[in-house]
Amino acid sequence: MRRTTHRRAVRASIMMGVSLLAVGFAGAGADAAPDPAPTDRQLADYIAAGLKQAGPIADSGSACTSGSGAGSGNGSGNCYGGSGSSSGSSGGYSTDTQGYGPSMTSWLAAFGYGLAHPDATPPGANDWNCTPTAEHPRPVILVHGTWMNAFNGFAFMGQPIKDAGFCTFTLNYGRSNLIEGGGLGSVLPGTMGTGYIQDSAKQLSAFVDRVLAATGAPQVDIVAHSQGGAMAGWYTKFEGGAGKVHKLVTFGATHHGTSLDGIGALGRAVNNFGIDILGFVEMFVGHAGIQQTIGSDFVDKLNANGDTVPGIEYTVVGTRYDEVTNPYDLTFLKAGPGAQVTDITLQDGCEQDVSDHLTMMYSPRALSIALRALDPAKFPDLQCTFNPWLLGGGGSL
Incomplete structure (x- = not known):
């Protein structure tokens, strides 16, 4: 019996790592009804009701060393996350993209291309000679998600946003390795966004400043996917981005964390009783994966004083078929003072769009939502x- 239980626990941990790799094989099929995940909701409510006061998170005694800096990034060398994990030290960095990859309509094809060409620029992005127009005075920063990169995050949306008249820019952030706690996925050349999210927010801050200096613009707009949305939120709240961002458009963002199919929430609950089981799980999903679980220190601090920042216009998009950010409505935000929030379920008014967490970035409807958010008049x-x-298909197989 004990061996059977242990095997199930190991198998569950591995499955969580696979789900964060974001190939989506653990999710529901296109014709399947979305999973309401009542157990996940109960765990989320349980944690929110004060489970975190039940006991300290186990301290594994892991050391934190300074991260390496490269390209446009910088390693802060701070300890973040509070998960009690022993899977690695703080670290990670960001880099500029190099060369251009092709426009793609299929997420699966783009993901494969991004693995083979990890530094490729998505079409339309990073023209450093682009001058914002009076019609579109703010550059648009494209921010990828966990275990993704700039190319496979925006191989579909990048060129149309550029063609719509926007100067668009992107970076590869959160590049780390197993030693730095990036998790199993970080061994692949094209999987980024695995380092501590706070470090990644510093990398985004430096990149935004470069874009503002290059374009002469006073502010930027951000279009972000998955972790990119939560990380951009941290940037606006804690890294000086509040006055530099006018619009934040997010798709499947982990603003309030995710259950990771319930395993992450369960692990967090056990951890808060002082038993460190997330250390084992973190070997698979990395620092950033654990930080995005419901009830993590990162998620709690991110939302401690409300969901939003005054002066920012938020457009938040979720899909009912999201198998990574789930329950999917945890992505939605509540407007605080001085902020404007538009929460959108991708299927409202368009049930035939069955995009999941990843293919929503290859959805014509999602693209049209992004364009409307950036310029509703045009x-x-x-x-x-x-x-x-x-698979994703840009509206076709």
Whole structure:
């Protein structure tokens, strides 16, 4: 019996790592009803009700060393996360993209290309000679998610946003390795966004400053996916980004954490009784994966004083078929003083779009939502097409 239970625990941990790799094989099929995940909700409510006061998180005694700096990034060398994990030290850095990859309509194809060409620039991005116009005075920063990179995050959206008249820029952030706690996925050349999210926010801050200096613009708009949305939120709250961001458009962002199919929330609950089981799980998913679980120190601090920052216009998009950020409505935000929030479920008014966490970035409807958020007067209409789950197809197979 004990061996069976242990095997199940190990298997569950491995599955969580696979789900964060974001190939989506653990999710529901395109024709399947979305999972309401009542157990996840109960765990989230349990933690929110004060479980974190039940006992200290176990301290594994792991050391934190300074991160390496490269490209446009910098390693802060601070200890973050509070998970009690022993899977690695703080670290990670960001880099500029190099060369251009092709426009792609399929997420699966783009993901593969990004693994083979980890530094490729998505079409339309990083023209450092681009001058913002009076019609579109703010550059747009494209921010990828966990275990992704700039190319496979925006191989579909990058060029259309550029063609719409925006100067667009992007970076590869959160590059780390197993020693730095990046998790199993970080051994692949194209998987980024694995370092501590606070370090990644510092990297985003430095990049935004470069873009502002290059373009002469006073502010930027941000279009972000998954971790990129939560990380951009941290940047606006704690890294001086509040006055530099006008619009924040997020897709499947882990603003309030994720259950990671319930395993992450369960692990967090056990950890808060002083038993460090997340250390084992973190070997698979990395620092950033653990930080995005419901009830993590990162998520709690991110939202401690409200969801939003005054002066920022938020457009927050979730999909009912999201198998990574789940329950999917945890992505939505509540407007605080001086902020404007538009929460959108991708399927409202377009049930045939069955995009999941990753393929939503290859959805014509999602693209039209981004364009409308950036310029509602010029792009008022939303598209509605079938977009296949898992593969993605830019509206076709």
